[in-house]
Amino acid sequence: MIQVEDLTKRYGSFLAVDKINFHAEKGEIVGFLGPNGAGKTTTMRILTGFMPPSEGRATVAGFDVFNESLEVRKRVGYLPESVPLYTDMTVYEYLTFMGELRKVADREERIEETMDAVKITDRADTFISHLSKGYRQRVGLAQALLHHPEVLILDEPTIGLDPAQVVEVRNLIKDVGKDRTVMLSTHILTEAQNICNRVLIINKGQIVAEDSPARLQARLAGADRVRVKVSGDGTGIHGSLEGLPGVTRVNKVSDGEFEIETKPGQDVRPEVARRIVNGGWGLLELRYVGMSLEDIFLQLTRDEVEVAQ
Amino acid sequence: MSNLWVIAKREFAHYFVSILAYAAAFMIFLIVGILFFINNWGAAQQGSPPDTRSMFGPLAFLMLFAIPALTMRLLSEEQKTGTLELMLTAPLRDWELVAGKWLGAYAFMLVVLIVSLGFPLTLHMLTQPAGIEQGPLWASYLGLALMVGAMLAVGLMASAVTENQVVALLISFAVLIAFWLIGSPSSLLGGWMGNTLDYLDISNHFYNNFYRGVINTVDIVYYVSLMIVPLYIATQFVSSRRWR
Numbered sequence: 001m002i003q004v005e006d007l008t009k010r011y012g013s014f015l016a017v018d019k020i021n022f023h024a025e026k027g028e029i030v031g032f033l034g035p036n037g038a039g040k041t042t043t044m045r046i047l048t049g050f051m052p053p054s055e056g057r058a059t060v061a062g063f064d065v066f067n068e069s070l071e072v073r074k075r076v077g078y079l080p081e082s083v084p085l086y087t088d089m090t091v092y093e094y095l096t097f098m099g100e101l102r103k104v105a106d107r108e109e110r111i112e113e114t115m116d117a118v119k120i121t122d123r124a125d126t127f128i129s130h131l132s133k134g135y136r137q138r139v140g141l142a143q144a145l146l147h148h149p150e151v152l153i154l155d156e157p158t159i160g161l162d163p164a165q166v167v168e169v170r171n172l173i174k175d176v177g178k179d180r181t182v183m184l185s186t187h188i189l190t191e192a193q194n195i196c197n198r199v200l201i202i203n204k205g206q207i208v209a210e211d212s213p214a215r216l217q218a219r220l221a222g223a224d225r226v227r228v229k230v231s232g233d234g235t236g237i238h239g240s241l242e243g244l245p246g247v248t249r250v251n252k253v254s255d256g257e258f259e260i261e262t263k264p265g266q267d268v269r270p271e272v273a274r275r276i277v278n279g280g281w282g283l284l285e286l287r288y289v290g291m292s293l294e295d296i297f298l299q300l301t302r303d304e305v306e307v308a309q
Numbered sequence: 310m311s312n313l314w315v316i317a318k319r320e321f322a323h324y325f326v327s328i329l330a331y332a333a334a335f336m337i338f339l340i341v342g343i344l345f346f347i348n349n350w351g352a353a354q355q356g357s358p359p360d361t362r363s364m365f366g367p368l369a370f371l372m373l374f375a376i377p378a379l380t381m382r383l384l385s386e387e388q389k390t391g392t393l394e395l396m397l398t399a400p401l402r403d404w405e406l407v408a409g410k411w412l413g414a415y416a417f418m419l420v421v422l423i424v425s426l427g428f429p430l431t432l433h434m435l436t437q438p439a440g441i442e443q444g445p446l447w448a449s450y451l452g453l454a455l456m457v458g459a460m461l462a463v464g465l466m467a468s469a470v471t472e473n474q475v476v477a478l479l480i481s482f483a484v485l486i487a488f489w490l491i492g493s494p495s496s497l498l499g500g501w502m503g504n505t506l507d508y509l510d511i512s513n514h515f516y517n518n519f520y521r522g523v524i525n526t527v528d529i530v531y532y533v534s535l536m537i538v539p540l541y542i543a544t545q546f547v548s549s550r551r552w553r
Contacts, residue, residue: 045394048398049397049398050394050397050398050551051551051552052551052552068400070400073398073399073400074400077394078398080393080394080395080398082391082392084390084391084393084394084395085392085394086353086392087317087325087390088323088327089319097315097319098399099402100315101312101315101316101401102399102400103400143395147384
């Protein structure tokens with residue numbers, strides 16, 4: 001549904017997107033994950049026909065985003081990051097206007113349906129300028145969903161929402177994603193983990209990793225981790241555990257709490273438990289931590305982090 | 310419905326909830342009304358025939374101020390608030406967006422012109438059975454409508470250039486005044502240069518012909534060109550947003 005080949009975008013001498021390749025199929029929710037300025041928005045703007053690529057090519061639903069831009073735009077629903085809306089209109093007027101531009105069939109019915117789906121029906125006659133950030137976000141989403149687009153491109157769709165709204169919007173996206181193609185950008189890792197079938201990690205304009213959240217986790221898990229908690233401050237436990245086969249490092253988190261890094265694939269838990277009990281420390285907790293997507297993300301985009309620090 | 314109409318309809322409706330549009334209309338009708346009353350009252354005292362030109366003179370001149378104010382937000386605001394991104398990713402062509410905006414503004418100004426018919430109509434009823442001269446009246450309205458269309462296109466072009474509304478206002482004001490004055494030195498220059506400047510002058514085509522009841526194809530062509538060229542340039546500016 002979305003096919004991107006060697007896509008490159010330069011702003012003057014700045015390389016925003018550097019020869020990226022990916023594809024997304026129908027029924028897939030693809031997450032675009034990366035730090036700010038990584039090229040997420042630029043890529044999305046190219047896919048929506050807002051700006052042309054400098055090099056390379058992208059097709060949406062079989063149409064070239066540059067040469068057949070209008071055909072692409074008909075098939076895409078887009079929520080830009082800043083959620084631009086006409087604040088001088090009411091919600092209903094605005095959706096009517098967008099529906100007319102999009103030539104939506106059975107417009108009134110469709111608007112009611114969409115307002116229902118994003119739960120803004122009670123604000124239909126409110127001026128958009130009077131809406132809270134959460135409601136505006138949903139109006140933006142309604143606008144993107146209105147014409148039943150084959151492809152939905154959402155730039156940071158849950159930013160600025162309260163936790164309950166975030167859950168609602170995520171469920172909505174999952175629901176929509178069943179029979180369409182959704183591409184969303186986020187820098188919230190749990191979001192990518194929760195709703196995406198596939199995650200693309202992008203940094204400095206390049207895709208540095210691509211896989212399902214679970215496989216990405218497994219593949220990149222250079223280290224597994226186990227957390228233990230003992231009664232007392234655990235003096236001497238450090239040395240005792242560090243000598244265990246398979247253990248690469250022991251970090252003290254706080255008094256009586258330690259994190260043990262192990263070589264991948266080795267389960268050191270039984271031996272750790274034995275040592276602690278035999279050593280006379282009271283074992284309160286023993287927990288497998290694994291490696292979070294967050295760690296993977298940081299690992300892959302470390303340069304960025306180091307610069308930021 | 311065509312995209313052009315969808316955009317035009319929105320802009321037209323926007324003017325009716327815009328305090329700025331009401332203020333501009335208020336300015337036009339107040340000043341024109343005062344001058345219209347003074348002139349015709351004076352004419353009545355002296356026993357000279359009633360003249361609608363006392364309305365069209367100031368009405369045309371006031372457009373120089375009203376139109377930049379009414380066009381400044383058309384594209385500037387869309388750039389500033391980011392809604393332009395929404396428009397440029399909707400299935401509509403750039404020229405449809407630009408022409409639609411112009412059409413919406415034009416429709417509003419035509420309403421203003423229709424309302425201004427109240428002045429000559431009143432005069433016509435007061436001066437029965439003779440009434441007022443119909444020829445110059447309708448020719449002036451036609452000329453004014455054409456000139457307003459051209460001025461709106463210039464204002465829209467200025468609005469496409471910048472996301473700052475005040476800057477857009479100043480640019481369109483400057484360009485319109487320049488077109489208003491450009492013909493002035495023509496009599497000094499003479500020759501082809503004088504003629505060229507004369508032809509470019511936006512006010513000459515109105516005051517020398519339509520205002521006097523003369524309808525010339527040359528003048529119509531001039532005003533229509535002055536609608537098309539700025540609209541074309543505005544479209545290029547909007548399209549260039551994609552490349553930045």
